[in-house]
Amino acid sequence: xxFGWSEEEERFRQxxxxxxxxxxxxxxxxxxxxxxxxxxxxxxxxxxxxRLAERGWLTQHWPRxxxxxxxxxxxxxxxxxxxxxxxEPRGPQYMNVNWIGxxxxxxxxxxxxxxxxxxIARGEALWCQGFSEPEAGSDLAALRTAAVxxxxxxRVNGSKIWTSYANHAERCFLLVRTDPASRRQRGISVLxxxxxxAGIEVREIPSVVGDRYFHEVFLNDVEVPVSCRLGPEDEGWxxxxxxxxxxxxxxxxxxxxxxxxxxxxxxxxxxxxxDDPRLLERLGEARAACEAARLLTYRVIDxxxxxxxxxxxxxxxxxxxxxxxxxxxxxxxxxxGPESLAYGSPGAQHFRAAMTAGVAVGATEIQLxxxxxxxxxxxxx
Amino acid sequence: MDFQPNGDQQAIQEAVEAxxxxxxxxxxxxxxxxxxxxxxxxxxxxAEAGYRDLALGPETGPLEAALVVEAVSRAAGLVSAGASxxxxxxxxxxxxxxxxxxxxxxxxxxLRFGAHAPTLLVARGDEAFRVxxxxxxxxxxxxxxxxxxxxxxxxxRAKGRSLGAGSGPRLRAWWRVALALxxxxxxxxxLALTVxxxxxxxxxxxxxxxxxxxxxRLAECEVLVSGAHWLALxxxFHGADPERSAxxxxxALxxxxRVFHDTHQFTGAMGFTLEHDLHVHxxxxxxxxxxxxxxxxxxxxxxxxxxxxxx
Ligand SMILES: Cc1cc2nc3c(=O)[nH]c(=O)nc-3n(C[C@H](O)[C@H](O)[C@H](O)COP(=O)(O)OP(=O)(O)OC[C@H]3O[C@@H](n4cnc5c(N)ncnc54)[C@H](O)[C@@H]3O)c2cc1C
Numbered sequence: 001x002x003f004g005w006s007e008e009e010e011r012f013r014q015x016x017x018x019x020x021x022x023x024x025x026x027x028x029x030x031x032x033x034x035x036x037x038x039x040x041x042x043x044x045x046x047x048x049x050x051r052l053a054e055r056g057w058l059t060q061h062w063p064r065x066x067x068x069x070x071x072x073x074x075x076x077x078x079x080x081x082x083x084x085x086x087x088e089p090r091g092p093q094y095m096n097v098n099w100i101g102x103x104x105x106x107x108x109x110x111x112x113x114x115x116x117x118x119x120i121a122r123g124e125a126l127w128c129q130g131f132s133e134p135e136a137g138s139d140l141a142a143l144r145t146a147a148v149x150x151x152x153x154x155r156v157n158g159s160k161i162w163t164s165y166a167n168h169a170e171r172c173f174l175l176v177r178t179d180p181a182s183r184r185q186r187g188i189s190v191l192x193x194x195x196x197x198a199g200i201e202v203r204e205i206p207s208v209v210g211d212r213y214f215h216e217v218f219l220n221d222v223e224v225p226v227s228c229r230l231g232p233e234d235e236g237w238x239x240x241x242x243x244x245x246x247x248x249x250x251x252x253x254x255x256x257x258x259x260x261x262x263x264x265x266x267x268x269x270x271x272x273x274x275d276d277p278r279l280l281e282r283l284g285e286a287r288a289a290c291e292a293a294r295l296l297t298y299r300v301i302d303x304x305x306x307x308x309x310x311x312x313x314x315x316x317x318x319x320x321x322x323x324x325x326x327x328x329x330x331x332x333x334x335x336x337g338p339e340s341l342a343y344g345s346p347g348a349q350h351f352r353a354a355m356t357a358g359v360a361v362g363a364t365e366i367q368l369x370x371x372x373x374x375x376x377x378x379x380x381x
Numbered sequence: 382m383d384f385q386p387n388g389d390q391q392a393i394q395e396a397v398e399a400x401x402x403x404x405x406x407x408x409x410x411x412x413x414x415x416x417x418x419x420x421x422x423x424x425x426x427x428a429e430a431g432y433r434d435l436a437l438g439p440e441t442g443p444l445e446a447a448l449v450v451e452a453v454s455r456a457a458g459l460v461s462a463g464a465s466x467x468x469x470x471x472x473x474x475x476x477x478x479x480x481x482x483x484x485x486x487x488x489x490x491x492l493r494f495g496a497h498a499p500t501l502l503v504a505r506g507d508e509a510f511r512v513x514x515x516x517x518x519x520x521x522x523x524x525x526x527x528x529x530x531x532x533x534x535x536x537x538r539a540k541g542r543s544l545g546a547g548s549g550p551r552l553r554a555w556w557r558v559a560l561a562l563x564x565x566x567x568x569x570x571x572l573a574l575t576v577x578x579x580x581x582x583x584x585x586x587x588x589x590x591x592x593x594x595x596x597x598r599l600a601e602c603e604v605l606v607s608g609a610h611w612l613a614l615x616x617x618f619h620g621a622d623p624e625r626s627a628x629x630x631x632x633a634l635x636x637x638x639r640v641f642h643d644t645h646q647f648t649g650a651m652g653f654t655l656e657h658d659l660h661v662h663x664x665x666x667x668x669x670x671x672x673x674x675x676x677x678x679x680x681x682x683x684x685x686x687x688x689x690x691x692x
Binding site for chain 2: 001002003004005009074262265266268269274275277280281282283284285287288289291292293295296298299302303305306316319320323365367368369371372373375376377378379380381
């Protein structure tokens with residue numbers, strides 16, 4: 001047990017920071033304000049990710065065979081921290097490298113790997129995640145979007161909702177029901193669906209969390225080639241479970257929260273308020289929550305580095321992260337006072353970045369259910 | 382970065398668990414507390430096994446000492462583990478015999494082990510002071526907060542020897558790490574007892590632990606306790622740097638408030654009795670929460686260390 005970084009890891013972090021200082025344009029803050037799915041940020045990520053890939057950093061934790069460097073999960077975690085702390089210049093591409101690529105490596109055919117992995121590794125691919133449906137949110141296994149096999153295609157009908165980045169993505173990691181008679185986890189398959197097929201309609205859902213944030217994806221008689229199926233037919237749940245293990249702690253949201261907190265403290269100093277013990281207390285309270293989330297995330301990365309099987313420990317990290325984000329969000333509004341009410345103000349932006357924490361990537365209550373049953377061993381309700 | 386214990390650390394953990402199985406536990410703590418005593422036998426066993434020298438050992442350091450402090454607290458050992466095994470060696474550069482008491486400033490408030498400790502460390506501004514105490518200098522204070530309490534005469538405190546410039550902040554930092562470790566140990570034990578209780582206790586024809594309202598609050602406690610554990614160990618590993626040690630204490634003692642009320646809530650009236658072991662761990666949490674200025678002061682210290690540049 002030791003909690004230090006190796007020299008090589010420290011150097012990597014410094015190199016990354018220097019790289020970001022050089023690559024991020026002077027108006028980066030404005031670009032980042034829209035969130036990873038905004039038009040501006042997506043445009044930026046299309047030029048940024050290839051440069052990250054040139055250095056070998058984008059998919060460094062992947063095997064060499066697929067454009068990686070076999071780097072340790074810790075190096076990838078450092079990358080994630082530095083990216084999220086700077087507003088995630090990878091845009092939606094963080095998903096590709098964290099979990100979509102690894103799922104394709106694990107379950108894909110040779111053709112799928114050869115076609116889909118290189119663009120991800122080069123930083124050229126944009127994906128979206130088609131899981132949630134109007135009637136299937138926390139209860140994902142209730143999904144109904146139907147895919148009926150007709151020769152060499154699946155005819156897909158149904159709709160997906162809350163799909164981030166659907167307006168930009170070229171592909172969708174889509175969950176469908178291939179066995180209409182099946183219920184729950186059985187009979188689900190994964191399709192790696194090109195988004196330019198006939199019959200796909202993407203509609204924006206206006207929201208208070210940001211422009212072009214949420215989408216509904218309508219699928220009307222979309223013909224998806226059978227060759228797009230990832231893993232065996234009707235057995236997609238195993239693929240999803242595998243992918244979600246990587247998704248859950250993939251985004252270093254605690255690093256963004258910690259960075260925002262530093263900004264808040266900076267702002268408090270500018271206003272001559274850093275000698276106010278009440279404010280210092282609030283800042284300390286929020287920082288402790290960020291640090292707890294960081295260590296619980298590290299614990300999951302450590303288990304991965306040791307090759308331990310995935311466990312419910314990732315849920316501890318997620319819940320801690322949500323607690324941290326909420327504290328930082330509340331403080332952001334309070335610190336800037338009524339000025340936070342102005343659209344686009346720093347308080348409003350920080351708040352917006354954090355307000356979805358308890359729902360996006362799975363509701364907190366579901367995570368608590370898993371902790372209660374898998375870690376505490378409490379009986380089912 | 383490696384969260385798994387190495388071979389030596391694992392050996393230490395196993396050895397201390399074996400020692401604690403013989404010389405600690407809630408039952409002993411209850412019996413000793415009734416007499417207002419500390420556990421001399423456990424104290425001697427820890428010393429004999431060399432744990433007092435762990436923090437300054439050639440092959441070991443504060444992290445290994447921290448693992449032992451947390452384990453002693455988890456097992457309800459009635460010794461000044463944090464002060465003796467971690468704080469005193471790191472401050473004095475040598476082990477101190479017997480219980481060690483810690484004080485912040487000069488108010489003659491009740492101190493943990495204050496009626497038993499031959500050594501008192503006082504944090505006063507930029508300096509820390511070592512005061513050697515005789516029985517005449519100390520007086521027991523009856524308390525049911527899980528530790529033997531005592532007051533030290535104000536005039537005696539003033540006679541301490543300074544440990545030099547900058548020793549005050551160092552004492553506060555190590556003390557905070559010790560508080561975080563002891564709280565983490567007590568919380569872990571209290572939570573385990575409660576999880577066990579809600580599985581066995583049935584009402585409405587089912588275990589109360591099957592109610593989601595109960596599950597979620599215990600699951601949240603698990604998140605907080607796990608966070609406290611790792612923050613405390615990390616702070617010890619990094620030599621109690623001012624920010625990390627204050628954050629560890631801030632997180633652990635906030636969690637302690639939450640864990641206290643939730644564990645007592647879910648164990649019903651039984652949890653308040655001396656028949657059940659819960660109180661052994663929970664009452665201590667409240668004592669820990671009041672030390673060194675309390676939760677607010679740890680939070681402020683963390684913020685000062687990070688953003689103002691003074692702890
Ligand atoms: C910012 C954001 C981005 C998103 N991006 C995507 C995306 O790209 N792709 C995608 O597929 N989905 C996406 N989602 C959807 C997300 O996965 C779902 O919102 C989430 O799984 C919860 O589903 P729901 O919103 O339908 O809430 P519901 O399932 O209706 O639940 C509402 C609330 O009920 C409570 N609840 C539900 N079940 C239980 C239970 N068993 N026990 C106790 N309480 C319960 C919880 O408090 C929960 O928050 C996104 C969501 C957000 C907020």
